[in-house]
Amino acid sequence: MREVAIIGAGTTKFGELWEKSFRDIAVEAGLKAIEDAGISGEEIEALYGGNMSAGRFTEQEHTGPLIADYAGLARLHIPTTSVEAACASGALALHLAVLAVASGWYDLVIAAGVEKMTDVEPDVAEDLLASSVDRKWEAIYGATLPSLFAMMARTHMERYNTTSEQMARVAVKNHANAVHNPYAQFRREISVESVLASPLVADPLHMLDCSSIADGAAAVVLCAAEEARNHTDSPIYVKASAQASDTISLHDRRDITTIDATVCAAKKAYQRASLEPSQIDFAEVHDSYTISELIAIEDLGFCNKGEGGVVTAEGETEIGGRIPVNPSGGLKACGHPLGATGIRQAVEIMQQLKGEAGKRQVSNAEVGLTHNIGGTGGTAIVHIFSR
Amino acid sequence: MREVAIIGAGTTKFGELWEKSFRDIAVEAGLKAIEDAGISGEEIEALYGGNMSAGRFTEQEHTGPLIADYAGLARLHIPTTSVEAACASGALALHLAVLAVASGWYDLVIAAGVEKMTDVEPDVAEDLLASSVDRKWEAIYGATLPSLFAMMARTHMERYNTTSEQMARVAVKNHANAVHNPYAQFRREISVESVLASPLVADPLHMLDCSSIADGAAAVVLCAAEEARNHTDSPIYVKASAQASDTISLHDRRDITTIDATVCAAKKAYQRASLEPSQIDFAEVHDSYTISELIAIEDLGFCNKGEGGVVTAEGETEIGGRIPVNPSGGLKACGHPLGATGIRQAVEIMQQLKGEAGKRQVSNAEVGLTHNIGGTGGTAIVHIFSR
Numbered sequence: 001m002r003e004v005a006i007i008g009a010g011t012t013k014f015g016e017l018w019e020k021s022f023r024d025i026a027v028e029a030g031l032k033a034i035e036d037a038g039i040s041g042e043e044i045e046a047l048y049g050g051n052m053s054a055g056r057f058t059e060q061e062h063t064g065p066l067i068a069d070y071a072g073l074a075r076l077h078i079p080t081t082s083v084e085a086a087c088a089s090g091a092l093a094l095h096l097a098v099l100a101v102a103s104g105w106y107d108l109v110i111a112a113g114v115e116k117m118t119d120v121e122p123d124v125a126e127d128l129l130a131s132s133v134d135r136k137w138e139a140i141y142g143a144t145l146p147s148l149f150a151m152m153a154r155t156h157m158e159r160y161n162t163t164s165e166q167m168a169r170v171a172v173k174n175h176a177n178a179v180h181n182p183y184a185q186f187r188r189e190i191s192v193e194s195v196l197a198s199p200l201v202a203d204p205l206h207m208l209d210c211s212s213i214a215d216g217a218a219a220v221v222l223c224a225a226e227e228a229r230n231h232t233d234s235p236i237y238v239k240a241s242a243q244a245s246d247t248i249s250l251h252d253r254r255d256i257t258t259i260d261a262t263v264c265a266a267k268k269a270y271q272r273a274s275l276e277p278s279q280i281d282f283a284e285v286h287d288s289y290t291i292s293e294l295i296a297i298e299d300l301g302f303c304n305k306g307e308g309g310v311v312t313a314e315g316e317t318e319i320g321g322r323i324p325v326n327p328s329g330g331l332k333a334c335g336h337p338l339g340a341t342g343i344r345q346a347v348e349i350m351q352q353l354k355g356e357a358g359k360r361q362v363s364n365a366e367v368g369l370t371h372n373i374g375g376t377g378g379t380a381i382v383h384i385f386s387r
Numbered sequence: 388m389r390e391v392a393i394i395g396a397g398t399t400k401f402g403e404l405w406e407k408s409f410r411d412i413a414v415e416a417g418l419k420a421i422e423d424a425g426i427s428g429e430e431i432e433a434l435y436g437g438n439m440s441a442g443r444f445t446e447q448e449h450t451g452p453l454i455a456d457y458a459g460l461a462r463l464h465i466p467t468t469s470v471e472a473a474c475a476s477g478a479l480a481l482h483l484a485v486l487a488v489a490s491g492w493y494d495l496v497i498a499a500g501v502e503k504m505t506d507v508e509p510d511v512a513e514d515l516l517a518s519s520v521d522r523k524w525e526a527i528y529g530a531t532l533p534s535l536f537a538m539m540a541r542t543h544m545e546r547y548n549t550t551s552e553q554m555a556r557v558a559v560k561n562h563a564n565a566v567h568n569p570y571a572q573f574r575r576e577i578s579v580e581s582v583l584a585s586p587l588v589a590d591p592l593h594m595l596d597c598s599s600i601a602d603g604a605a606a607v608v609l610c611a612a613e614e615a616r617n618h619t620d621s622p623i624y625v626k627a628s629a630q631a632s633d634t635i636s637l638h639d640r641r642d643i644t645t646i647d648a649t650v651c652a653a654k655k656a657y658q659r660a661s662l663e664p665s666q667i668d669f670a671e672v673h674d675s676y677t678i679s680e681l682i683a684i685e686d687l688g689f690c691n692k693g694e695g696g697v698v699t700a701e702g703e704t705e706i707g708g709r710i711p712v713n714p715s716g717g718l719k720a721c722g723h724p725l726g727a728t729g730i731r732q733a734v735e736i737m738q739q740l741k742g743e744a745g746k747r748q749v750s751n752a753e754v755g756l757t758h759n760i761g762g763t764g765g766t767a768i769v770h771i772f773s774r
Contacts, residue, residue, distance in 0.1 A: 059522050059526075061515075061519055068632055069636075078632055079630035079631060079632060082470065085468070096468065100486070103388070103486065103491075132449045247452070374452070375449050
């Protein structure tokens, strides 16, 4: 296996993009990544797309050739692969793209993530989100995604004395970071008080504990590391790409205050990169809910189990803290267009590692990690990148 | 890249499986393949699943971990990848599984295809099928999948004097083959007259020119060729796995009597296998409509362009003919549970190459080919296998 590099990245603005279609945003992100890589579309040998539910959100399946077609690449007849792993679809597309180049199967590929969620009513979107968990044994009895994460939060609170204030601090931090991210859906600061005063979605999770329904797309161009400097002066190297699964239903898990798929994927990723958690400079983690970020930073080894709330409240995960988490604003403030998120995280890592993140720049950013999960953790995918 | 072998295969009965759920049939096929390979589930390092539209057919996404979970593999936390390429989803899962083993990323993996279509009303299923073509510029104006293939058929008839009788011969042959296939949905012979007397779905395609809505699942176990004989005395080798795309909409194609994605994927496959079309002993091709098989055998090089109807009418594609096509009964008579078809084709190839196909056995079957397309040919995937 050879080393793989990212040589270009692009993202649309995330949010309610009512004037743009699924194909519009996919192509916009792709063309930005291609332009950023300084390549021509003809050089792309394969396309990997992450998308959760275009079939239900937009009544369109077969999105691989659709995107290649509308990007003007149809005449090249390139192989296109569309993958679905619920909210982790984007990272899965990246994972396959990394493997395709690492193995020598292809030399230059594009990985994209896209979701157009706002063309359906919010209650329909909520039901679609619940198709990422066990429809037969969870969703059908009324368990929505926020209610399942609420159970994880409640158990975490009971066992580790985690508080609603500590969870709110995740949202406050991520909103503060997003103020400086031009692609984020919510670019305004919020306070712990406003989080706690926002309506309860599923006790103890308030509205401002939850990431949002959004439209968005992001893309990255990958090539063999040894070729990367022919394209750019500042390639980003993929040090590890690892994936793991778990039971789809929460009630079958060993422990609902941890996501074993994350633990397992992280362990593999650290091993492949020959790195310890303490050697990660910053991370983009899956904060679909504020409790998700607390559990993620524990499972990724950035703090001990149960201490996620405390380290967050102490500011350790802020930009400038010991281990900055979600400098982009995360899913919480960027918005969470399901299939796009995993790739958007990689785009943020690239901008940070290149020192191009402006006012949200993490200082001395040398090694970054992304963490993307599907459902309540049935899938987890971890990538590690370096300059 | 190392060579890859199939060491086990399994399939459910195809048809209206009302008493079984999506997860039931996926697990049934998977366990059959595992048993056939003589391995234990613990040896499986990754799962690749092909599925088009479980989100809409069964309101369940995130099918990768779901299937691993219900197969009892959740505690292994294996990576699962679910892919969508419309009706070619199964072959795409196989393609990724082949790459994963060929590259050395994994040593032993399972590829499965599954679709549960009969839990929705037929008109809903028809609309779901239309999400495999361009929703915005085809389906929204009323163009369904059969109507688009009808245009291909009409043009083929005009240009090459192909007749309705010749097309009907495809259905007659495939039904005759399926009589001997215990897994096929329709195990009864039909006549040219009955095809022509069946109701018109989209002129010139009659009901019996069309493959059916069905439930079904199929799975194969793959490992490195050098390890294959540790598992079985009769491994099947994957000589080539190639994929290509085209415009998603039919009206943007260079020529609608050919599927360029098939031509392109076949060319790559023959090149990788160092074989000519004349060296293929038999094939399982994508006969979603009878015209599809005629176009496929031309595009795969089994006859000249425009001669598909004639060679079919002359019996060249029958079992015992020059190049037996769809000895299983094809999509027409086996039924076409979208994501399952590409894997079921590989299961048939394996049974034929092992000489275990009973009364539908192709004599001297040494090299077999599968051909699976998505939509009207926005995706095409070709595999070549040998003993």
